[in-house]
Amino acid sequence: MTAFATLALATPLRPAADDAAPREGRLDRARALDRFLREVEKRAFRIAQIALRDTDDALDVVQDSMLQLARAYGDRPAEEWRPLFHRILQNRIRDCQRRRRTRSRIFAWWHAGETDDDDAPGPLEQAATAEPGPALRLENDDALAALEAALRELPPRQQQAFLLRNFEELDVAGTAAAMGCSEGSVKTHHFRAVQALRARLGEHWR
Amino acid sequence: MNDADFESRTRARLQDSAENLDGHVRSRLARARAAALDEHARRATRSFRSPGAWLPAGALAGAAVLALTVLLARPPQGADPGSGAVASVEAVTSVEDIELLAAAESLELLAEEAAFYEWAGEAAAAAPSASG
Numbered sequence: 001m002t003a004f005a006t007l008a009l010a011t012p013l014r015p016a017a018d019d020a021a022p023r024e025g026r027l028d029r030a031r032a033l034d035r036f037l038r039e040v041e042k043r044a045f046r047i048a049q050i051a052l053r054d055t056d057d058a059l060d061v062v063q064d065s066m067l068q069l070a071r072a073y074g075d076r077p078a079e080e081w082r083p084l085f086h087r088i089l090q091n092r093i094r095d096c097q098r099r100r101r102t103r104s105r106i107f108a109w110w111h112a113g114e115t116d117d118d119d120a121p122g123p124l125e126q127a128a129t130a131e132p133g134p135a136l137r138l139e140n141d142d143a144l145a146a147l148e149a150a151l152r153e154l155p156p157r158q159q160q161a162f163l164l165r166n167f168e169e170l171d172v173a174g175t176a177a178a179m180g181c182s183e184g185s186v187k188t189h190h191f192r193a194v195q196a197l198r199a200r201l202g203e204h205w206r
Numbered sequence: 207m208n209d210a211d212f213e214s215r216t217r218a219r220l221q222d223s224a225e226n227l228d229g230h231v232r233s234r235l236a237r238a239r240a241a242a243l244d245e246h247a248r249r250a251t252r253s254f255r256s257p258g259a260w261l262p263a264g265a266l267a268g269a270a271v272l273a274l275t276v277l278l279a280r281p282p283q284g285a286d287p288g289s290g291a292v293a294s295v296e297a298v299t300s301v302e303d304i305e306l307l308a309a310a311e312s313l314e315l316l317a318e319e320a321a322f323y324e325w326a327g328e329a330a331a332a333a334p335s336a337s338g
Contacts, residue, residue, distance in 0.1 A: 026251075037242060046220060059234045059238070063237075063241065070242040071246070166213050197212070198209070
């Protein structure tokens with residue numbers, strides 16, 4: 001037999017079997033992505049909810065982040081997913097906050113003639129920043145509510161650093177990747193967040 | 207209470223709150239996850255069907271065509287220019303090889319129906335003795 005026949009015999013003639021390997025690989029990847037999303041989704045929701053103070057907005061932001069991760073980074077190594085996902089989540093949270101501020105300004109401008117104080121926050125902003133007063137907080141004696149309220153009072157970068165390091169348990173490098181800043185900045189934001197929270201929660205957390 | 211204790215307590219509170227989400231939120235999260243996995247599957251299928259995914263197969267096919275071309279262009283070796291029989295045998299072999307390569311399913315058919323051909327051979331061999 002000539003070289004052609006040898007080549008023909010050496011070439012696998014089982015397309016179904018050849019196709020099975022990539023298909024199996026794709027299934028493994030989908031399973032890994034499912035596991036990852038299951039693992040992070042609840043904490044991601046809580047992080048978004050604390051930052052946005054709204055359940056529906058938080059759910060939308062988490063859904064967008066999941067879709068974006070699957071769409072753009074689903075084929076990246078699984079160990080890169082966590083910082084990437086949180087980077088996307090933080091960006092979506094920031095976008096949502098920007099949209100709210102814009103809506104608030106438009107609303108304030110629209111009703112400018114109806115109010116004497118142009119600097120007063122709009123109704124949407126007021127609704128978004130509504131906090132239970134200290135008396136109510138003490139009355140409820142709800143440590144979690146107090147913690148959430150204290151977290152919401154933190155500057156955004158400190159809040160992010162604290163939640164990513166302490167709640168999501170990302171290491172400093174992962175937090176830096178998620179926040180898009182240096183590891184030194186992460187350490188500074190985290191340290192300041194802990195000090196501020198301890199000072200604010202003193203009476204609840206002794 | 208030091209910083210580490212404080213962080214540990216806050217972590218426990220937040221973890222509890224994440225584990226005790228209400229049914230509506232859990233259901234929305236499950237739907238979001240399903241949508242993301244759907245998107246991932248769609249993209250994976252699309253990229254598998256894209257031309258780039260078939261580059262290795264294309265390269266193999268190209269190499270086979272090149273090898274065929276070289277072999278067909280090569281003059282018969284070791285044959286006396288006057289020996290037309292040898293040249294024609296080689297040409298026939300090459301044509302057979304091309305047909306085999308071009309019709310992969312024929313090879314598959316041969317493999318799948320080997321038992322049939324084996325039986326046919328035995329039957330043909332046994333036929334004279336049975337009749338005789």
